[in-house]
Amino acid sequence: MSKVIVITGASSGIGKETALIMAKDGAKLVLGARRENLLQELVKEVEALGGEAVYAVTDVTKADQVEALAKLAVDKFSRIDVWLNNAGIMPQSLLKQKKIEDWDAMIDINIKGTLYGIGAALPYMEEQKAGQFINISSVAGHTARTGSAVYSATKWAVRAISESLREEVAQDGSNIRVTVISPGAINTELLSSVTDKEFQSNFEDFYKAYGISADRVALTIKQAIDLPEDATWNEVIIRPTKQA
Ligand code: NDP
DSSP: OOOEEEEESTTSHHHHHHHHHHHHTTOEEEEEESOHHHHHHHHHHHHHTTOEEEEEEOOTTOHHHHHHHHHHHHHHHSOOSEEEEOOOOOOOOOGGGOOHHHHHHHIIIIIIHHHHHHHHHHHHHHHHTEEEEEEEOOGGGTOOOTTOHHHHHHHHHHHHHHHHHHHHHHTSSSEEEEEEEEEOSEESSGGGGOOOHHHHHHHHHHHHHHOEETHHHHHHHHHHHHSOTTOOOOEEEEOOTTOO
């Protein structure tokens, strides 16, 4: 059966590559992000690969827009098999720089966006008694470094929320799977969200040296989906082989 997959942050990077890889598999895709022109192009690319896709302009900091994305999936395809909480930003900086706007944005997008996605899709999955959440954390959700305080905290939170969700649904009579994927350095547009020039330049050097392409993560996501449904990859770390 071709699966209905909802992706937040689908307009670029890991979200986009996941849409393209799942399209080749005949998936039915529901794409959310803020940049409408990129979502429109992606729908065409998905269709050219034999998949089916719809989109809704979705800012994950707005709970009503995330609810609407879930409703679009159910109205169009009658169910939600996979919800990929992928939208995220990484404006790292030193705490003493006190970049409060960046702190708030990371908390709103990376944590609250993930919660709103779970809140929107869980009732449908409970009704179906099946489904899968795939939540994107990070290697930075396992290790905090200078400058990563708030980003790491948000990605740690994604893991905490996911583990608590896993326990909540494990014995409620449903077959809802919870998977966390924690990538290392992946070449995407993520560095454009770094507002501090020095951090951005250091990241650019690091990603140039070690970064791998986003389809590696998309393949991992596909494998997590393809596993027989009585088994779950609860957490996967995927790093470039040469990343220290
Ligand atoms: P990209 O910047 O390419 O993708 C991020 C996506 O998030 C974009 O599609 C963007 O779309 C979307 N987004 C940002 N803000 C919002 C918002 N408020 N509402 C809805 N969508 C939003 O980077 P990646 O593909 O790398 O990032 C995907 C995830 O992977 C993130 O959670 C990131 O933290 C995580 N990650 C990435 C790593 C890397 O090295 N690249 C490493 C570890 C984790 P739009 O602007 O159109 O809204």
